[in-house]
Amino acid sequence: xxxxxxxxxxxxxxxxxxxxxxxxxxxxxxxxxxxxxxxxxxxxxxxxxxxxxxxxxxxxxxxxxxxxxxxxxxxxxxxxxxxxxxxxxxxxxxxxxxxxxxxxxxxxxxxxxxxxxxxxxxxxxxxxxxxxxxxxxxxxxxxxxxxxx
Amino acid sequence: xxxxxxxxxxxxxxxxxxxxxxxxxxxxxxxxxxxxxxxxxxxxxxxxxxxxxxxxxxxxxxxxxxxxxxxxxxxxxxxxxxxxxxxxxxxxxxxxxxxxxxxxxxxxxxxxxxxxxxxxxxxxxxxxxxxxxxxxxxxxxxxxxxxxx
Numbered sequence: 001x002x003x004x005x006x007x008x009x010x011x012x013x014x015x016x017x018x019x020x021x022x023x024x025x026x027x028x029x030x031x032x033x034x035x036x037x038x039x040x041x042x043x044x045x046x047x048x049x050x051x052x053x054x055x056x057x058x059x060x061x062x063x064x065x066x067x068x069x070x071x072x073x074x075x076x077x078x079x080x081x082x083x084x085x086x087x088x089x090x091x092x093x094x095x096x097x098x099x100x101x102x103x104x105x106x107x108x109x110x111x112x113x114x115x116x117x118x119x120x121x122x123x124x125x126x127x128x129x130x131x132x133x134x135x136x137x138x139x140x141x142x143x144x145x146x147x148x149x
Numbered sequence: 150x151x152x153x154x155x156x157x158x159x160x161x162x163x164x165x166x167x168x169x170x171x172x173x174x175x176x177x178x179x180x181x182x183x184x185x186x187x188x189x190x191x192x193x194x195x196x197x198x199x200x201x202x203x204x205x206x207x208x209x210x211x212x213x214x215x216x217x218x219x220x221x222x223x224x225x226x227x228x229x230x231x232x233x234x235x236x237x238x239x240x241x242x243x244x245x246x247x248x249x250x251x252x253x254x255x256x257x258x259x260x261x262x263x264x265x266x267x268x269x270x271x272x273x274x275x276x277x278x279x280x281x282x283x284x285x286x287x288x289x290x291x292x293x294x295x296x297x298x
Contacts, residue, residue: 012244058291094285095161117246117267118267118287120268120282120283120285122283122284135269135271136243136246138206142207143206146206
């Protein structure tokens with residue numbers, strides 16, 4: 001099996017840069033949404049604003065675990081630099097998955113998510129060291145098409 | 150915001166152990182599905198068999214990028230140890246996301262996926278070094294419920 005991978009395809013993925021850090025002393029998990037690159041790959045209209053939604057899942061009904069950045073106008077690189085803090089024990093955190101979605105809000109204020117990534121926290125570091133990485137975003141439209149097959 | 154995290158919750162997540170390695174000389178990406186733990190957390194009937202499905206996404210129509218392990222009877226720890234090879238260039242691989250799903254097949258041979266993980270390959274190592282990690286699985290039923298909210 002060989003992928004027909006050309007450069008067009010290689011350049012074509014939207015990516016989000018996220019940093020995470022667990023502060024064991026204060027039992028606080030910090031999620032820093034840094035930036036979004038190549039958001040155009042998610043087939044956006046140019047006049048939309050884009051925000052990033054992060055959720056620590058699964059989430060108990062009694063707690064809130066969904067956060068949103070401010071919306072930004074579409075451009076090549078969108079700098080968010082927003083931090084969200086979650087109070088959680090280390091054993092509980094290691095059972096969670098961070099879901100990151102890139103969303104727009106239309107005129108009727110309905111949120112539409114264009115693509116996302118899932119980051120397992122099973123091996124998240126407890127030492128307080130910051131992990132900063134880029135994550136590829138899978139297009140929601142692409143996944144819906146796949147699921148219909 | 151504080152999570153009410155008790156030990157029951159902490160023990161409750163199904164996890165899959167995956168190893169990955171990129172062989173630059175031969176432009177081959179190896180996915181080793183090692184094992185599955187605590188699959189009962191995905192609310193399975195005890196008499197079902199479980200297989201793991203891995204997909205390298207997005208995938209061009211002309212190529213096959215979906216692999217399945219053999220099905221195993223449910224127990225606490227399911228050892229698969231199956232390797233799948235994908236021929237792909239390093240720049241193309243870095244645009245991909247590995248989607249891992251835990252599935253069952255019912256008597257009418259319909260596949261149902263109970264839970265999954267997504268692993269971004271944006272920062273996959275090109276040196277040939279093997280990365281072996283555990284990944285939490287998010288229950289599909291849980292995600293469907295969340296999406297209806």
